[in-house]
Amino acid sequence: MRVEHxxxxxxxxxxxxxxxxTLVSRSDVTLVxxxxxxxxxxxxxxxxxxxxxxxxxxxxxxxAELQKHSMLTCTQKFYSTKEYTQAWEDGIDxxxxxxxxxxxxxxxxxxxxxxxxxxxxxxICIDVANGxxxxxxEFVRRVRSEFSSAIVIAGNVATREMTEALILAxxxxxxxxxxxxxxxxxxxxxxxxYPQLSAIAECADAAHGLAGHVMADGGCSxxxxxxxxxxxxxxxxxxxxxxxxxxxxxxxxxxSSNGKKYKSFYGMSSSKAMQAHYGEVAKHxxxxxxxxxxxxxxxxxxxxQAILGGVRSACSYVGARRIKDLPxxxxxxxxxxxxxxxxxxxxxxx
Ligand code: 5GP
Numbered sequence: 001m002r003v004e005h006x007x008x009x010x011x012x013x014x015x016x017x018x019x020x021x022t023l024v025s026r027s028d029v030t031l032v033x034x035x036x037x038x039x040x041x042x043x044x045x046x047x048x049x050x051x052x053x054x055x056x057x058x059x060x061x062x063x064a065e066l067q068k069h070s071m072l073t074c075t076q077k078f079y080s081t082k083e084y085t086q087a088w089e090d091g092i093d094x095x096x097x098x099x100x101x102x103x104x105x106x107x108x109x110x111x112x113x114x115x116x117x118x119x120x121x122x123x124i125c126i127d128v129a130n131g132x133x134x135x136x137x138e139f140v141r142r143v144r145s146e147f148s149s150a151i152v153i154a155g156n157v158a159t160r161e162m163t164e165a166l167i168l169a170x171x172x173x174x175x176x177x178x179x180x181x182x183x184x185x186x187x188x189x190x191x192x193x194y195p196q197l198s199a200i201a202e203c204a205d206a207a208h209g210l211a212g213h214v215m216a217d218g219g220c221s222x223x224x225x226x227x228x229x230x231x232x233x234x235x236x237x238x239x240x241x242x243x244x245x246x247x248x249x250x251x252x253x254x255x256s257s258n259g260k261k262y263k264s265f266y267g268m269s270s271s272k273a274m275q276a277h278y279g280e281v282a283k284h285x286x287x288x289x290x291x292x293x294x295x296x297x298x299x300x301x302x303x304x305q306a307i308l309g310g311v312r313s314a315c316s317y318v319g320a321r322r323i324k325d326l327p328x329x330x331x332x333x334x335x336x337x338x339x340x341x342x343x344x345x346x347x348x349x350x
Contacts (some may be wrong), residue, residue, distance in 0.1 A: 002314040010180070010199040011203050011225040021319025029315040030322050031308060032070060035235070037172035038211040040142060040151045046070035046096065048323070049226065049307065050215065052240035053077060055273060056250035056265050058155030060087040065248050065300045067096040069308070074098040074125040074238070077107075077267075084117040098123035098153055099238035103139040107274070108146075115147065123142055123151045127175065129186070129269060129288065133155040137169045144170025156217060158194035160206035167212035171303055173236060174212060176203045182241035182268035186288045197232050199334075204233025204327075223310020230323055231330035232312065241309075245294035248304065249291060253296060261296035 023029065034045045051057045051073040053068055060077035060083075061105045066073050077100040079087075088094065099121060101111040115121045126143060128136055131154065140154045154166050155175025163174045179186040179193030187193040196219040204214045216234035220226050220242060243249060244265040251264035266272040267289015274281045281287060297303060311323065318329040 008195040009334075010195040010197050011219060011221075011228050013195075013334060014197060014228065015317060015334050015335055016228065016231055016314055017331040019291075019318045019329065019331070021316065022097075023316050023319055023321065026312045026316045029312045029323075030320060031311060033235075033323055035213065037151055037213065038167060039148075040122075040172050041149050042151055043152075044095075044123075044151060046072060047308070048072070048236040049234055050074060050098075050238040050309075051243050052217065052238050053098075053125055054240050054268050055169055055276070056263075057240050057243045058100065059248070059250055060090070060092050061248040061250075062243060062246075062300065063087075063092050063097055064090075065304065067093045069304060070096065071304070072096050072098060072123070072236070074100050074127070077101055077127070079114075079158070081110075081113045081117055086116045094118045094122065095121035097121070098125040098151075100125040100127050103128050103136050108139070108142065111143070112146070115150075116126075122149070123153065125153040125175070126171075127153075127155065129156065130178075131155045132162055132164065136277075137165055140166060140169040140171055153215060155215070158196075158199040158203065160202050163203040163206045163212070163214065164210060167210045169205060172213060173215050174203060174207055175215045175217045176200055176234075176236065177216065177218035177238075180291075181217075181267065182219070182221060183265060183270065183289050183292055184218065185267070185290055186269075189286050190286050197228060200232040200234050201227055205269070207235070223307045224314070226307055227311045227314030227326070228332075231314065231318075231326045231332070233327045236237050241294065242303065242307065243300065245297045246300040247298060248300045254293065262293035263296050264291060265294045266291035 031047045053060045053074035063073035091180040099114050101107040154171035158178040166174045180196040200216045207214045213235040215236035216229040217238040243265045270289035270290045271287045320326045320329040
């Protein structure tokens with residue numbers, strides 16, 4: 001047994017230090033970024049904020065809104081090939097959709113069929129809860145060799161050595177986050193995890209050394225957290241809970257006795273998701289996710305504007321003209337838990 005003593009940080013442990021800047025206004029900041037990848041020969045241009053491949057957010061209805069802003073949606077993996085075909089006909093743009101899959105033999109065949117539904121499909125998201133298994137690396141290699149020009153996203157991991165291994169196996173973008181998700185219970189159930197800000201910074205450092213990229217996945221609960229994720233080195237930021245609860249999101253709309261509206265939102269490893277997709281919770285598995293109600297938030301567009309506005313504001317506070325410049329312009333300051341508790345006491349959402 002070993003204990004690592006150096007401190008690992010999460011979003012609430014830091015704030016971004018304001019700096020003098022030559023920017024005149026927030027509108028000077030551009031959030032659109034052009035990416036070139038280590039393996040794929042395709043470039044991708046857009047705002048690198050991504051809807052999570054969860055039942056309630058990885059939806060074509062969400063993609064239809066996000067694509068208006070050149071933002072990406074990782075679609076939930078339970079859509080059928082027929083549903084993909086229909087979505088393309090309905091105007092969903094494959095440029096802003098990553099087709100998600102698991103890492104089983106069946107997943108591979110299904111992925112091939114889904115990719116074949118549109119010649120423009122070029123983004124693949126291989127998503128497993130635990131990206132540390134050798135067999136997962138093998139699967140990433142296989143996907144890379146089958147789809148040599150596709151942009152391959154793979155994860156999740158939270159440490160440098162596995163980020164490097166995934167990039168060398170064929171991933172263009174490594175998805176980073178073990179346990180930070182808003183409806184994730186892995187840290188409680190398994191005692192496993194890694195504070196997300198440090199995970200992003202360390203994995204980004206490892207990935208960038210190999211011309212790879214990282215997608216920070218989980219734990220953002222406000223536009224400020226999204227800005228901190230980019231500032232820590234994330235190339236893309238994936239959001240679940242922040243995109244839940246809207247008209248375009250999935251989940252049942254319920255009205256409580258006091259007239260307030262909520263929408264259901266649940267983890268993909270929760271009992272709810274396992275029952276819905278597999279009819280039962282497998283005997284060898286303990287659920288590592290939960291179901292919650294989130295306040296109903298109306299149109300997704302309103303939240304998108306709030307997120308983009310927040311990130312633009314962070315850039316203007318530190319003089320970053322492009323989202324790509326945010327890490328080099330950022331100094332984080334450590335804050336005490338008291339700072340956060342006071343902040344939260346005065347920011348209770350009703
Ligand atoms: P959020 O943005 O809601 O904080 O986090 C979204 C991320 O949480 C997803 O992209 C996924 O990586 C993770 N996640 C979703 N469902 C579950 C679950 O049931 N268990 C765990 N451990 N993580 C989950």
